[in-house]
Amino acid sequence: MVVTIVGSQLGDEGKGGIVDRWSESADIVVRYQGGDNAGHTVVDGEDTYKLSLVPSGTVRGRVGVLGNGCVVNPETLLSELDALRERGLDPDLKVARRAHVIFPYHCALDGIEERAKEDKELDAGTTGRGIGPTYEDKAGRRGIRIGDLLDPEVLRGRLEYVVPQKRALAESVFGVETGESFDIDRLYEDYKQYGERLREEDMTVNAGAYLEREREAGGEILFEGAQGTVLDIDHGNYPFVTSSNPTAGGASVGSGLGPGVVGQGETIGVVKAYLSRVGTGPLPTELGGVEGQTPGYEASEGNADRDDTDDGEDAEREEALATEIREAGGEYGTVTGRPRRVGWLDLPMLRHAARASSFSGLAINHVDTLAALDSVRVCERYDLAGESLATIPARTERWSRCEPVYREFDGWPDADWERVVEEGYGALPENARAYLEYVSDEVKVPIAAVGVGPGREQTIVLDDPFEHSD
Ligand code: GDP
Ligand code: IMO
Ligand code: MG
Numbered sequence: 001m002v003v004t005i006v007g008s009q010l011g012d013e014g015k016g017g018i019v020d021r022w023s024e025s026a027d028i029v030v031r032y033q034g035g036d037n038a039g040h041t042v043v044d045g046e047d048t049y050k051l052s053l054v055p056s057g058t059v060r061g062r063v064g065v066l067g068n069g070c071v072v073n074p075e076t077l078l079s080e081l082d083a084l085r086e087r088g089l090d091p092d093l094k095v096a097r098r099a100h101v102i103f104p105y106h107c108a109l110d111g112i113e114e115r116a117k118e119d120k121e122l123d124a125g126t127t128g129r130g131i132g133p134t135y136e137d138k139a140g141r142r143g144i145r146i147g148d149l150l151d152p153e154v155l156r157g158r159l160e161y162v163v164p165q166k167r168a169l170a171e172s173v174f175g176v177e178t179g180e181s182f183d184i185d186r187l188y189e190d191y192k193q194y195g196e197r198l199r200e201e202d203m204t205v206n207a208g209a210y211l212e213r214e215r216e217a218g219g220e221i222l223f224e225g226a227q228g229t230v231l232d233i234d235h236g237n238y239p240f241v242t243s244s245n246p247t248a249g250g251a252s253v254g255s256g257l258g259p260g261v262v263g264q265g266e267t268i269g270v271v272k273a274y275l276s277r278v279g280t281g282p283l284p285t286e287l288g289g290v291e292g293q294t295p296g297y298e299a300s301e302g303n304a305d306r307d308d309t310d311d312g313e314d315a316e317r318e319e320a321l322a323t324e325i326r327e328a329g330g331e332y333g334t335v336t337g338r339p340r341r342v343g344w345l346d347l348p349m350l351r352h353a354a355r356a357s358s359f360s361g362l363a364i365n366h367v368d369t370l371a372a373l374d375s376v377r378v379c380e381r382y383d384l385a386g387e388s389l390a391t392i393p394a395r396t397e398r399w400s401r402c403e404p405v406y407r408e409f410d411g412w413p414d415a416d417w418e419r420v421v422e423e424g425y426g427a428l429p430e431n432a433r434a435y436l437e438y439v440s441d442e443v444k445v446p447i448a449a450v451g452v453g454p455g456r457e458q459t460i461v462l463d464d465p466f467e468h469s470d
């Protein structure tokens with residue numbers, strides 16, 4: 001069986017926890033896109049792991065693979081591995097020789113371009129990990145791959161071609177002085193050493209061929225998506241996106257197993273029971289705002305430039321609600337520590353995500369976080385200047401003008417979630433079930449799991465995808 005886990009919203013839906021939960025039945029866990037912009041949390045009893053590159057299944061001792069679709073910062077990778085080893089884990093990690101390498105000049109250029117875009121409000125609020133510039137070089141056929149680190153002569157030749165271009169870009173186009181990050185000799189020495197360590201630890205593989213061999217030998221494969229559908233470079237709200245394809249098609253392209261293999265398996269969309277976003281770009285159901293991220297928002301003015309709030313009191317109530325949800329859900333970036341923007345669940349977004357990835361099931365997290373609110377809202381559809389939209393429009397500018405049309409649900413009380421997990425779905429508060437079933441009906445995808453806490457044991461499983469036959 002092959003199971004793909006995809007973020008259905010804007011990242012941080014709790015993919016790490018769901019991957020950890022279902023790693024129980026998997027042999028290999030594969031990241032197929034993104035890099036150390038991801039921050040996936042696994043809570044195993046008292047131990048919390050925040051993983052950027054190492055696949056979440058390695059916490060349970062499963063083999064981890066970084067597929068060809070990933071961009072890999074070897075420094076982060078090796079230090080994350082070392083840190084996990086210090087904590088007593090022994091991750092068995094393999095990296096695709098076709099995966100692209102993030103160099104320090106990519107990280108520098110990420111910051112330089114973000115700053116240059118600020119005036120035009122085109123900056124995405126990136127994680128600064130060099131993700132975009134690395135994928136740019138991949139598409140521009142001047143990237144350097146993990147396999148190239150294994151051959152110093154090839155590495156040197158590639159650096160000699162690309163680094164002067166990057167230096168000229170930084171200095172001549174952006175007018176920024178460059179330093180060590182653009183020094184060929186320095187980069188060559190450091191990255192040659194990373195290559196040596198990858199070789200010594202026998203970590204590189206021809207990922208597609210490796211996965212196919214393992215699959216034929218009966219291995220169960222779990223794909224771990226990073227980011228989420230609305231951050232997808234094709235299906236997200238461009239340009240406020242990441243530079244890869246978190247949607248399920250990415251699992252095929254980014255691993256070397258064909259779409260037939262991925263498509264014959266199960267695809268689970270991970271949903272947060274509300275919304276969070278870290279970074280810029282529109283968010284029609286946003287509550288309140290976060291300075292520096294919410295477009296046009298300034299804390300002192302409250303929610304001033306949104307015309308859907310009647311008066312200052314409403315804006316204040318929204319701010320208070322946002323703070324309550326942010327605190328209850330621990331909505332602070334795993335990678336950057338930035339406060340996350342929060343909003344109500346958005347069904348047009350989920351319909352778009354379900355279509356783009358052919359979800360066979362939903363894993364809906366954070367049902368506990370919304371507990372104790374008097375009422376909970378869901379955006380059923382958008383109103384755009386009198387037009388009713390059931391899904392996200394293709395143009396971001398139009399999306400930013402969409403007004404949510406809400407349905408309101410009675411809230412549900414806080415509960416003894418441990419008991420709820422023990423007793424199963426039926427033990428969830430009735431109003432929570434009404435909410436979940438409404439969402440599932442509207443998105444036309446059955447519920448596979450419900451998260452009621454961050455811990456491994458705090459997920460109610462209704463339908464384990466690994467129990468479906470091939
Ligand atoms: P990911 O990037 O999708 O893996 O998600 P993150 O790890 O960045 O953020 C999700 C956060 O919510 C983490 O702190 C998780 O431990 C936590 N979490 C996941 N599921 C639940 C849930 O059902 N309830 C609560 N309260 N927390 C959850
Ligand atoms: P996980 O896997 C939430 C956001 C950034 C920014 C945009 C582009 O933990 O869900 P990038 O550095 O990728 O070029 O930034 O995407 N972003 C994420 N938001 N969760 C993530 O990963 C994210 N990875 C990137 O905030 O808006
Ligand atoms: Mg995250």
